[in-house]
Each structure stands twice: as structure tokens, then as C-alpha cells.
Amino acid sequence: MAAEEELKVEEGGGGKGKLIIVIAAVVVILGGAAAFFMMGGSDEPVPEEGAQELTLDEEPAAESAPASSGSKADMGTALYVAMPRPFVFNVPGASRDRLVQIKVQLLVRGAEREELAKKHIPLIEGGLLRVFSGANADDLATVAGKEALKVRALQTVQEELNTIVGQKVVENVLFTGFVMQ
Template identity: 45%
Template sequence: MSDQSLQLEEVPKASTPKRWIIAGIAASVLIGVVVVLWLFLWGSSDEAQKPAAKTEITHESLEPKVAQEAADYVPMPRPFLFNATGDGRTRLVQIKVQLLVRGRDNSRIARKHVPLIEDAILTTFSRASIEQLATLEGKEQLRNEALQGVQSALSKVEGRSVVERVLFTGFVMQ
């Protein structure tokens, strides 16, 4: 081994009050940067400085605004069974129907006039041919004709069309 020994030199430590001054300056600079960034990015806008307009709160304003009344579905009590002719033969057809109405009043009226509605729909269905029922366009045409028949019948009795749509919920052709 060599006769040389390692000698460690001591680095003088900064005095405690000097550390506190440096830490205080760094903290105030950091706080200043944060405040400037906050004001720049999320600072007060013109909308925040405007006084809030007084609005009167009423019972009607608390209810959700609905463009139309809620939809209700009125099922026909039994499916429609009828014979359709075409292609040189007769086929048995069964269609389940529900009516789309808006509001409780229209729902009540539709339920009240179920026999009248069934008559209008069955009259329309009995004119259908197999060719018409075999295509999607034909079924859509039949649905629209049934809607017109129902609306016409209800308009004569109630003075307004109550039903918005006629929906086929089941369709079987044998």
C-alpha cells in the first residue's frame, strides 16, 4: 500500500438563514408563475363579470320540455286472421297489430274504440293479395292503408285522428 492516505475535504455548508431566504424566493416565484398561468388560462371572462339575470322559477319551468306527448302502444286484443288470394290459391294470413298513440287521452280513446279500429283494419287487410304481402313494400303499403282507414274511422267518431302509426308486431302467412 502506499503511504498516501485519502484526505477528505469538507465543503462548507450554507448557513441555515441563507437556505430559508433562497427557499422563500423560489416559493414566491413558483406561486407567481402559478397565479399568472391561472389568470391567463382560466381567468375571468366577460360572462363571469356580468350580473346574473333574474329568472322566475315556476312549476312549469321545472318540468322537462317535451316536444310531443309520450308514446303509448295500444295492442289489439287478438291477431287478425284472414284469407289472401293470388297465385291461383288462397293463403291464411295472421297479423298481430299494435297502435302507436301519443298521450293518455288518445290512448283512452283508442282503447274505447277497439271494435271500430278492428273493423277498419280487417276491412283493409281483406283487400290484400298474396303478391302484396310477399314484399316489404307491399307490407308497408298495407300498413299505411290500415293507418288511413283507422284515422278516417276515428275522425268520424271523435273528430280527430287519434292513432299515429299502425305497427305489425307479428306476421305469419301459410
């Protein structure tokens, strides 16, 4: 009989322990959710005191030039489209051939142009590979040679996308990684 009473007491205590664990789990989950919503906030920056807030359609008061249709404010925010894989190719050099790897991102303005650039990535990759493989290892060893390659790459991408889309989609070609062996 005493053994049965001990069993009943032990069964009752285990239920309270489980209840405490469940309550603690609920409190942790609710606390995490509350912290997520509290810290989520607005993505808009808070203007400093005395700072003039501008919208996309306005220009700063200090500038008196008329707004052109191609101004950066009209075009939208800067977005970066990464090429899905780095470009790896051989280039001839005076002493020996070199292996080059370039990681590229494209600067576009606005979500519409970002979608256009993403849609035409195979066309962009083809044009960039054609420009890159025509380079010379001796030129790529200098800063001026790398800048000239970026300019040629930008011109090629803009020309090819202009024939397909009918507008300037890419504003700049950025090398985010450059390795030459």
C-alpha cells in the same frame, strides 16, 4: 314423575322454536318490503352531466324553428295499444289462396288518446279487417306490399276515428307479428 318432567321440558323447547320461526318470517318480510321501496325509486331518468334537460313545452336550443301545434313534444309520450287478438284472414294469390295472421299495435301519444283508442277498439278492428281482407297474397309476400298495407291501415284507422272523435288519435299502425302460410 321423571316422565312428567321430560314432557314439561319438551313443551318449553317447542315454543322457542316456533318463536324463532315467526321472528325469521317477520325479518324476511320486512327485508323484502325494504328492498321493494329502496329499488322502487323514481321512474324519471337521471340526466347525464352536460346534458340539457328539456320539459315537454321546450324545444332544444339548436332548433330555431317555431313550435307547431302538432309537434311531438306537445302531444305527449308514446304509448302502444295492442289489439286484443290477432287478425286471421284468407287472401287470394296467383297460385293459391293464403292464410295470413297479423298482430297489430297502435302508436298513440298521451294518455287521453290511449283511452280513446281503447274505447274504440271494435271500430278499429272492423276497419283493419276490411283493409287486410282486401289485400293480395302476392303483394304481401314483398316488403313493399307489407308497407303499403300498413299505410292503408293507418289511413283507414285515422279516417274512421276522425269521424267519431274529431281528432287524430293513432299516429302509426305497427305489425308486431306477421305470418303467411
